[in-house]
Every structure is written in structure tokens, then in C-alpha cells.
């Protein structure tokens with residue numbers, strides 16, 4: 001699709017913002033939502049326009065009352081496209097709203113200005129990327145904010161399929177590199193936690209590389225590294241970022257040899273990492289894009305999105321200390337979700353995996369745990385996880401995750417969940433690869449069966465086309 005349309009939408013968004021006296025940003029509580037908010041609110045307040053923010057877990061009937069009914073321009077970021085009917089119900093006119101999003105659009109009757117990357121054929125650019133392009137349109141000196149655009153994109157896993165940012169996101173990356181606060185490590189080892197995780201743990205728990213004797217085996221990974229002459233220094237294992245170039249090459253080539261010797265694929269062994277040159281070593285979780293995003297999720301998904309927003313604005317004092325505690329809690333809870341799923345096992349339906357975790361974990365994090373568990377279960381089938389809704393005991397929260405190969409077989413989780421949810425009086429949305437819904441608690445069983453049936457049709461349609 002053409003770029004002209006994107007340019008026109010960016011210009012229109014900038015024009016509406018510049019003509020406003022006051023703006024309210026309504027944003028999502030995850031890393032992409034927090035970075036989108038931070039980019040937009042910084043760019044807008046730099047113009048001298050007053051900005052307020054409301055973070056919500058999702059635009060749904062239970063959160064509508066959180067949106068102020070005043071005269072300010074409402075910018076919905078990282079949400080809104082899929083809930084335009086609810087925005088209409090709030091009574092907002094077309095000229096009172098801008099939607100900055102990357103979720104599948106579900107338009108209502110009123111036409112809102114919707115700057116959504118999917119409209120321009122960009123499936124791998126998140127809301128923070130679009131927010132950055134609007135910020136740059138408002139003032140070309142806003143290039144310092146491109147870094148946050150990278151964090152949002154990586155937080156929403158826009159780099160997962162190609163193992164690098166592509167398309168519009170790559171153009172944003174170029175701005176960040178030009179500005180000088182971001183550096184790229186191209187085709188580097190595909191592990192998570194390059195700045196904070198002891199290397200044996202990072203190697204053992206990578207999702208993408210299957211290495212017998214190392215994957216899911218920290219002691220095996222330690223022995224592998226010791227054999228190469230890499231060991232603890234003063235009782236601590238180094239992190240990947242601590243290694244010299246030569247040491248990194250040594251580990252990488254030994255791993256490639258090892259993987260090939262075990263007849264495993266090297267296809268997903270390398271990824272682009274995005275490093276932040278303006279962050280200090282004392283704040284290690286902020287040194288690279290994916291860990292920065294985890295820190296923001298650990299604030300937002302645990303009811304402290306404003307803390308994440310303060311970090312994005314550069315607060316490295318009390319806010320950082322608090323966020324660091326949130327991060328430790330988040331990591332340990334995600335591990336608990338993962339262990340709960342793998343220990344208790346899932347029900348295997350014909351076309352998906354299913355687990356209900358009751359009220360054990362907050363509805364804002366179960367999807368992350370399910371996504372991580374998938375590689376250890378059966379990655380050929382999508383996983384559906386259910387839990388109690390924290391805001392309403394008559395409601396059940398649903399999250400689904402799948403893998404890129406399954407998408408290629410015709411599966412579309414957004415379509416499956418929004419169709420089934422609507423049928424049972426709920427609402428859902430998201431992406432092909434990751435989607436969510438809220439449904440009435442008393443239809444759980446029928447809902448699961450319906451989603452499985454829809455998935456069977458999606459898989460079947462691709463088989464009959466091939």
C-alpha cells in the first residue's frame with residue numbers, strides 16, 4: 001500500500017494536535033502503550049499544549065468510565081481501532097478523536113482519524129512507531145524519541161518473525177541511530193537478557209534455539225562455557241554484553257558447530273539487538289530494547305503504568321528504584337505462570353491447547369506466560385488461556401498466542417476470538433498471532449469449543465487452498 005496515505009494521515013493528526021488547547025492521551029498499559037504515551041505526551045508538551053494521560057488495561061465497558069468527558073482532544077494509543085463502537089458510545093465526535101494504533105480495525109458508524117500501521121500494509125510496526133512518526137511530524141527535532149519507538153516495537157515483538165525490525169520500524173531505527181542514542185548489533189546471538197542475565201541462564205532459556213544438553217539445562221550451559229574458557233568472575237557469571245568481541249565470536253561459532261553436529265537448525269540463531277548508548281551501566285535493564293520493554297511491562301501490567309512512563313521520561317531516581325522492584329516481581333511471577341502451565345499440563349483440543357488458571361495470576365500477565373509456555377508444549381497448535389477477570393467476577397479473561405508458522409497455515413487469533421466473543425456477548429481483538437477477549441464467565445465451556453471449531457475451519461481453509 002502507498003506511503004502517501006500514511007503521510008496524509010500523519011499530517012492530518014499533526015494539524016489536529018496543533019490546533020488543540022488540551023489533549024488527553026488514553027493508552028494501553030503494556031510496553032508499547034507506555035512508550036506510545038510517552039512519545040506523544042513529550043512531543044505535545046514540548047509545543048506548550050497541556051497534556052493529561054489515562055492508562056487503561058483495555059478499552060472495554062468496564063473501563064469506559066475512566067475516560068474523561070471534557071473538551072480536550074482525545075488520543076487513543078495502542079488501543080481504540082478495535083473498539084470504535086465504544087468510542088462512539090462515549091459520545092465523541094469525529095473531530096474530537098485521533099486513534100494511533102496497530103490492532104485490527106473494527107469501525108463503527110462515525111469516521112475517526114485512525115493512524116493505524118495496518119492500513120498502510122505495515123504489519124510489523126507497533127503503535128509506538130506510529131506515535132513517533134506523529135511526533136516527528138509535529139517537530140523534526142523530536143528524533144530523540146525514536147529510541148522509545150524501538151522499545152515499543154520490540155516490546156510488542158514486531159521483530160520476532162524476521163529477527164530484526166523491518167519496514168517502517170526500520171526507518172524509525174535509522175532516525176534513532178542518526179540521533180546517536182541507539183546502536184544496532186546486527187545478526188548477534190538470539191538470546192534474551194544480554195545486559196542482565198547470567199550467560200548460562202540466557203543460553204539455557206532461549207526460546208528459539210534448541211541445543212541438546214544446553215536448552216533448559218543451566219548446568220549443561222555452564223559446562224559448555226567453561227569448556228570454552230568462560231567462567232565466573234568473582235563468583236558471578238558474565239552477561240553477554242560483558243564479553244569481548246573475541247569471546248562472543250568464540251561462543252557463537254562453538255554453538256553453531258554444536259547445533260549443526262546435533263542436526264538442529266541454525267535458522268533462528270541470530271537476531272538484531274538494539275543497544276542504548278545514553279543509558280548508564282548501573283541501570284542495566286535499560287541498556288537494550290527488549291529488557292527495557294520488560295521493565296515497562298513490569299510496571300504497566302502490575303497497575304503502575306505511570307511509573308513506566310516516568311522511566312521513559314528519563315527519571316532514574318526513586319522511580320527507577322521502584323521499577324526495579326517491580327521488574328523482579330514480574331520476572332518471578334511470569335516464571336510461576338510458566339511453571340504452573342507446564343506442571344499442570346494443558347487440555348489438548350483438536351486444533352488448540354487450553355488451560356484455565358482461575359484466580360492465581362492477574363489477567364494482565366497470563367498471555368505472556370502462555371506465549372512462553374508454547375515452545376515447551378506443542379507449538380504447532382495455538383494456546384488459549386483463561387483466568388478470572390480482576391475487575392468483574394462475572395467476567396472471564398481470555399488470552400491466545402501462537403507461532404509465525406501457524407499463522408502461515410491460515411490461523412488468525414484476532415478473527416477467532418472477536419467472532420466467538422461477539423457470539424457470546426463478550427468482546428475481543430488483537431492480532432493474528434496474539435489476541436485477547438473478555439467473555440461472560442458462564443459461557444466458558446461453549447466458548448472454548450467454539451474457538452476450537454473456528455480454528456479447525458481456519459486450518460481447514462488453508463489445507464483446501466493448498
Ligand code: C5P
Pocket residue numbers: 028030032078155156157158160161367368371401402430433434
Ligand atoms: O496489546 P498488544 O498489541 O499490545 O499486545 C501484543 C502482545 O502480543 C504482546 O503480549 C506480545 O508479547 C504478543 N506477541 C507475540 N508474538 C508476536 C507478536 C506479539 O506473542 N510475534
Ligand code: C5P
Pocket residue numbers: 058060082103363364367368398399400427428429430431434435436437438
Ligand atoms: O491481554 P493479552 O496480552 O492477551 O492481549 C493480546 C492482544 O489482544 C493485545 O494486542 C491486546 O490489545 C488485544 N486484546 C483485545 N481485546 C481484549 C483483550 C486483548 O484487543 N479484550
